[in-house]
Amino acid sequence: MNTDPITGTFSGNRGLQIEEPLIFEQDRPGRTGVDLPEPPDVQDRLGGLKRQGPIGLPGLSEPQVVRHFTRLSQKNYAIDMGLYPLGSCTMKHNPRLNEKLARLPGLADLHPLQPMSTVQGALELIDALAHWLKTLTGMPAVAMSPAAGAHGELCGVMAIRAALEDRGESRKRILVPESAHGTNPATAAACGYTVDPIPANERGRVDLAVFKEKLGDDVAGIMLTNPNTCGLFENDVLEIAEAIHAVGGYFYADGANFNAIVGRVRPGDLGVDCMHINLHKTFSTPHGGGGPGSGPVVLSEALAPYAPLPYVVHGPDGFRLVERDDDPAATGKAFGRLKGFHGQMGMFIRALAYMMSHGADGLRQASSDAVLNANYLLASLKDDLSPAFEGPCMHEVLFDDDFLKDTGVSTLDFAKAMIDEGFHPMTMYFPLVVHGALLMEPTETESKESLDGFIEVLKGLARRAKAKDTAFFHGAPRLTPRRRLDETTAARKPVLRWRPPESQEQAAE
């Protein structure tokens, strides 16, 4: 018995919230959830390295496994349940048609190294998606293999460095605005560059004067998110592009927020040299609790020759993959390979189905509605919360914690109170350029009724905070499967796996 300290239930359960032990705590030797045939009797050829001793995996039957993961699922918030306004993460509806199509026989069961004559439809699909991406961005080329946004960043910065080296230049610095995602500086460092931060101006944009002062012939490029993480369009973007090109550097655009401008602005028209596209944000492939993503990178004429292997080409014999740099169709300048095989095909299928479903008209409407929804939040909350910058915003709206000043309530406390109201909190404490940031991205798949409900709750919570009901906030959340978790102890004494009780005792001795 694991009596609930709050409700006193003997089971520790709270109605539909059911406590669930680890699979390792449900082990009964001899149980299994699969029925496999008896292996044929053969002399093993394992080179004398047959496994000795048990592995320690628990035995469970299928009904137990199904119940286990169903109960775990019920401890999660999800976009299928409600508004999930994580700024810059783009939690929009994930259409189920896309799930169905990604599982079609003839796609899901293709091996990556089948003869190319047997995968013509798959290569055609990759080519079709590439065409959509190039057309939507106004860019001439796209590298499809990166596995996620940060992987796409690597791809883009590697292409920049390869192009510079091809010119015989070894530049050392990459300029990154302070509002950038953490992946941007991490990527630049992973490609051997030093990161030179650019501060934001009082309007939440790149400080153009400081940017220009930092330019020089040792600058490899700038990594700019546009719209930026303050939810604002960098209105000096054309001047930034011209200036970086004038010193021989390249313009990397972080495409995490491309969903704000699809069908209205083409990055190619902004002077961009490369941009990754998070298919799991803009084109709605599911986030899956943290991946898999997919991060194709569109490239300008200047960077296209350096695209990583492999890629799809179309010739007289149909489609084929170029897998080596001395292929007659290759440039001979590919910077290398980024990933096993050819890319996140399962995500390509979903993204293409999403684009075909929306079409050119629907994609433009989607970005328009995303921007409208964010501005509606801004207009509705501007008197109760404190907008960090003047509008209009793009697809997301940034508040700072000025409205919580002297209340004893922090951004974190405010977020935890939202959880009890049935909402996932917005992105907190990011971007770093404003104090106690609250970054909200409603996306186009929220209805007006849904936004109105959210607005009423936030107004109510703001009033409660201003009334200094501090204890209420500090105690939140109260209605979740777990209340605030002790992250400090978790990091100080990490327990990163289950161990059987006897070995835990041994470890303690």
Added chain:
Amino acid sequence: MRYLPLTDEDRRAMLARIGVPSVDSLFRDVPERARLAAPLDLPNHQGEMEVERQIAAMAAKNLGTGRAPAFLGAGAYRHHVPAAVDHLIQRGELLTSYTPYQPEVSQGTLQYLFEFQTQVALITEMDVANASMYDGATATAEAVMMANRVTRRGRAVLSGGLHPHYRDVTRTHARFLGFEIATPPPDVRGEEDLAGMIDDNTSCVVVQNPSVFGHIRDLSKLAEACHAAGALLVVVVTEVVSLGALTPPGAMGADIVAAEGQSIGNALNFGGPYVGLFATRDKYVRQMPGRLAGETVDADGRRGWVLTLSTREQHIRREKATSNICTNSGLCALAFTIHMSLLGEAGFTRLAALNHANAVRLADRLAALPGVEVINDSFFNEFTVRLPREAAGVVDALAERGILGGVPVSRLYPDEADLAPLLLVAVTETNSDADMDALVGALKEVLQ
């Protein structure tokens, strides 16, 4: 449009509250000459039926492994995935949630990641594993970069039995981070001596077991040689089912294990998404890349889970992070966890035994064909055969007969002309006796 809930009336009311005449005016920060004037040359929206029809037509042009005897491996394997796996991962609370940054409403994701980490640690016999990487190849490159950090050295020795994609991904990172890699020639017969290649600047030796050619080797001596020289042993596993039958890397002295976990729970998907497994020793955990779920307690003292040690990660450390990785392979890791939970000890070891036994039977039948040599003395579920002519042409001829007969080594090593007659043949529990009959019969015909 079925995915957009706003009505025109909603839009009018919202614009009125905002106080602007049109949505266009919300885009006023976009420079005039960067605004798209004309609609893009792409089709307009379509219903479910139309979209399904077009994508199904593309699928129909392919020969899936579901309707052909298929013997393809080389880092991606077709296994039977129980129906419950795909059902469970499509529950909306799992499919449509984000990275568990708010632990109070993410206990489900955090608990299965903790279970995943434990399963990976158990099958590799390592102390600790992370919450997944993109795939086996990127996990391998991350392992090398981690070994460089741990040892403060800058040279990695990559076995000639390492999958060439894994080698190439590592080479890409080496080029841009400026570390050295030593790449001995393809180790076709599983005989290379790597210990002799370790020098004072060697951070790690990377060896795949079973190798890309299928050989199984005892790595204990190599581990000793690495440790004596102050280097780490990185063991790569591309077929994770093998761990149900083989001495695990941890028992042979591995310091880091980088593996491809696709075989458990995940479809072939033409190469992705897959799931990289990454495990190491406790003492190196703070140098490990990727997310980690850890145990803790909540405000009421109840056991719960959080993401932890995030001071290693990019969102906190920015340019000083251990890796730039952010999104990983959460849902594929979930599929792995569910499938592994269904298998359990009994199922996982039996699955491995079944794979091996099928491979032994097919290897013996192929070896009996005139002109065909099975190169391996040892193997798990994949082995290398030498054919009397170029394997690529043979594979194409088999494909014309509706058989996916293996991966020609030339596809992986296009520059090594003398490897052109070699064919990698993988056999799993999904291959029936009829599949094997079909391959043996067709190969006999093609080679005549």
